[in-house]
Amino acid sequence: MSDDLSKALAGVRADIDRIDGDILRLLNERARCAQRVGEIKAEFGDAGFIYRPEREAQVLRRLQEANPGPLPGENITFFFREVMSACLSLEQPLGVAFLGPLGTFSESAATKHFGHAGRLLPQSSIDDVFREVESGHAHYAVVPVENSTEGAVGRTMDLLLSTPLRICGEVVLRIHQNLLTRETDLNAITRVYSHAQSLAQCHEWLNRVLPNAQRISVGSNAQAAQLAASEAGSAAIAGEAAAARYDLPKLAENIEDEPNNTTRFLVLGKHDAGPSGRDKTSLIMSAPNRTGALHELLLPLSTAGVSMCRLESRPARNALWEYVFYVDIEGHRDDPAVKAALEKLSGYAAYLKILGSYPIAVY
Numbered sequence: 001m002s003d004d005l006s007k008a009l010a011g012v013r014a015d016i017d018r019i020d021g022d023i024l025r026l027l028n029e030r031a032r033c034a035q036r037v038g039e040i041k042a043e044f045g046d047a048g049f050i051y052r053p054e055r056e057a058q059v060l061r062r063l064q065e066a067n068p069g070p071l072p073g074e075n076i077t078f079f080f081r082e083v084m085s086a087c088l089s090l091e092q093p094l095g096v097a098f099l100g101p102l103g104t105f106s107e108s109a110a111t112k113h114f115g116h117a118g119r120l121l122p123q124s125s126i127d128d129v130f131r132e133v134e135s136g137h138a139h140y141a142v143v144p145v146e147n148s149t150e151g152a153v154g155r156t157m158d159l160l161l162s163t164p165l166r167i168c169g170e171v172v173l174r175i176h177q178n179l180l181t182r183e184t185d186l187n188a189i190t191r192v193y194s195h196a197q198s199l200a201q202c203h204e205w206l207n208r209v210l211p212n213a214q215r216i217s218v219g220s221n222a223q224a225a226q227l228a229a230s231e232a233g234s235a236a237i238a239g240e241a242a243a244a245r246y247d248l249p250k251l252a253e254n255i256e257d258e259p260n261n262t263t264r265f266l267v268l269g270k271h272d273a274g275p276s277g278r279d280k281t282s283l284i285m286s287a288p289n290r291t292g293a294l295h296e297l298l299l300p301l302s303t304a305g306v307s308m309c310r311l312e313s314r315p316a317r318n319a320l321w322e323y324v325f326y327v328d329i330e331g332h333r334d335d336p337a338v339k340a341a342l343e344k345l346s347g348y349a350a351y352l353k354i355l356g357s358y359p360i361a362v363y
């Protein structure tokens with residue numbers, strides 16, 4: 001290194017060292033504030049629910065708006081989620097259940113939302129994820145609910161019908177699929193393992209590039225990666241997290257057919273969230289079995305000026321050819337317009353369950 005270069009770098013590096021020192025001091029000062037918040041919650045008998053999704057969403061939105069750059073807003077969100085995760089763990093370390101094994105997109109969604117200080121509790125089925133929180137073994141659950149290419153996740157939708165848990169947040173994750181294998185030549189691949197949804201998301205790519213490989217559906221794409229890591233001639237379709245976890249090279253990247261492939265996850269706990277200013281409310285309802293009943297059911301929403309952002313129907317399971325409707329609306333259940341619409345709705349609906357109000361995902 002030339003002397004001039006060393007001198008020029010030393011000056012800027014001294015600035016970086018000084019700034020890092022300031023950041024370190026400020027981070028710990030912030031952590032002490034969070035500890036104090038925890039003590040205040042305890043003093044006021046409010047220690048049960050340390051995690052405050054509405055407050056976290058407000059913090060992240062404010063910082064995104066205030067961000068002058070050059071760091072992109074997405075990075076700011078990532079850093080501050082980690083900061084809040086670390087601060088929260090000083091108040092109370094959170095156990096977060098999700099569909100395992102480690103390396104699934106559900107794990108990525110759980111860490112994206114709760115940061116790395118959360119205690120990850122991988123489960124072997126979506127039923128177990130719900131049970132883990134219902135029984136009090138975990139504080140929160142993160143479950144996939146819909147994918148932009150493949151639609152609703154049926155098991156999650158069905159379990160929402162009967163669970164006492166509440167939705168307190170949502171996580172939106174861009175899904176990039178990769179072909180993971182120890183093989184170095186596509187021609188050597190005779191079997192491709194993945195979760196059925198991931199196989200479907202890469203259907204056209206597989207038809208084009210590996211038309212003769214057998215497609216084998218397994219419980220999760222992390223499990224697929226485990227299999228591909230141990231069997232010659234096999235590959236897995238899975239995400240970055242599985243590639244890193246099982247040390248599998250990527251022979252092809254971003255092989256999903258739909259470039260905007262995105263999955264929405266729900267955060268479930270024993271409470272919903274307070275109003276954050278930009279919220280959603282999720283409901284399940286059923287209409288009486290007569291002409292125009294669904295129209296009547298949705299009318300209170302439009303007359304109150306409440307926007308509907310999602311409507312899905314599913315078989316009621318307890319009666320043939322009867323359906324329940326899953327509806328997401330904009331706003332918090334405490335907002336006057338939403339409150340009025342829900343009151344009206346409860347008069348029309350044969351069945352109405354409010355799953356929770358929660359902040360719209362920040363990313």
Ligand SMILES: O=C(O)C(=O)C[C@]1(C(=O)O)C=C[C@@H](O)C=C1
Binds near residue numbers: 053091
């Ligand atoms: O404001 C609170 O209630 C806190 O507990 C502090 C804090 C934070 O670090 O900003 C931590 C955890 C909560 O989920 C929300 C925010």
